[in-house]
Amino acid sequence: MIVAGELFDMMQRRLSTAQTDVAEAARPLRWWSAAQLDVLALRAQTLFDQWRGDWGLPVGQGEAGHCVKAVPAHPDAVQVDRQWMALFAGDGASGTWWTVRPEAHRRVHTRLGPKGDEPSALDVAGAAIQTALFGVDANPAGQSDPLVASGAGHDAVKDWCLRLRHWLGAVDDGEVSSPTEPLHAPLSLPTDLTQFWSGAVLLRLDWYGDTFQLVIDCTHVMRLIGPCAATTDGAATERRSEALLTPVLSALSAEPLSMTAELNPIELDLGTLTGLRVGDVIRIPHALEMPLLVRADDGELLYQAFLGRLEDQKAIELFPLTQTS
The missing domain is CATH 3.40.1550 (Chemotaxis protein chec)
Structure with missing residues (x-):
């Protein structure tokens, strides 16, 4: 005959075994x-x-x-x-x-x-x-x-x-x-x-x-x-997962930049300047065979270029800078 104390101990052992099985299965x-x-x-x-x-x-x-x-x-x-x-x-x-x-x-x-x-x-x-x-x-x-x-x-x-x-x-x-x-x-x-x-x-x-x-x-x-x-x-x-790193050049690839194509500067005396009228033609001291200078917004010299035409618009063809630029 099982007394109450023994029954309680048996139930405790079974409960402990069940908890162990659940823990191992988790x-x-x-x-x-x-x-x-x-x-x-x-x-x-x-x-x-x-x-x-x-x-x-x-x-x-x-x-x-x-x-x-x-x-x-x-x-x-x-x-x-x-x-x-x-x-x-x-x-x-x-x-x-x-x-x-x-x-x-x-x-x-x-x-x-x-x-x-x-x-x-x-x-x-x-x-x-x-x-x-x-x-x-x-x-x-x-x-x-x-x-x-x-x-x-x-x-x-x-x-x-x-x-x-x-x-x-x-x-x-x-x-x-x-x-x-x-x-x-x-x-x-x-x-x-x-x-x-x-x-x-x-x-x-x-x-x-x-x-x-x-x-x-x-x-x-x-x-x-x-x-x-x-x-x-x-x-x-x-x-939060880290964002994938992007190369700097790829990140800035769509950023618009401005460049300026320059002719040689024009020098006029004051008398000629005050006498200019619409329709006057001014000779520019820039020979046809001389390249233009292409600068960035901050004035840094980037390329030399020659004027040309692309379809119905003017265009420039870029060349690397020479030692004499």
Whole structure:
């Protein structure tokens, strides 16, 4: 027979266990505003442009500065069933994974094993870079793989992975082959990364016809966007995100400025000046072959120029200042 005291103790233990279970199941809700995602995309774009320039990769018209998009890593945005690779070797908890969705390079030549394994994300990524660099098909019908071009494509991808690791805070300069080892089991992202309110972000990059995808967990995102970060952890409240910095020249590009085109000064004696009438023609001491002087509002000499005509209006053609100006 259970007495009242024992019943009370048992209820207390069950309540304590339930509270512990709830506490362990609770997780902070993390999210990012559109402005914060833009900050992350801009910083990733800078890294991507630097890598692309160092490897001499072509930039299509309208592509410069517009290749990277950042969105929350929700299940409807992330292809969880694809083969993903951990960016940091041997650490499934690193919170950073990448893959390449083949669009233009669906058929990739690989040395298939006896089971005909699916090409890895590294093969797909390297094939796109190989084609962009050399115009060499990564899957030539009936031909062997072009080793030099293929090797350069893979090296470029490995270098990109290394730069991503350093961007995310890695300090090692070790071999970059480690982050390119495929994730064998399971062939999908950790489920906690793609939960709503996880704070993880998906970066999508135009990868020369394909799409490079990088999933970054909340910890890395917070460090990358710095003071722009805001989450619902604890008593934290949303802080005003920093405005994106604009180059001074871009900010002032629409500011109107005035310039003055000057002839040589006219000198008249007082008698001639008092006798001037409308219709009189005055000879100016400025030879036709001599340039005009173009000055800013404050009088600073900017250019020399020659008079001309543009459609139905007068115009000037600018030239740099000479030593005798």
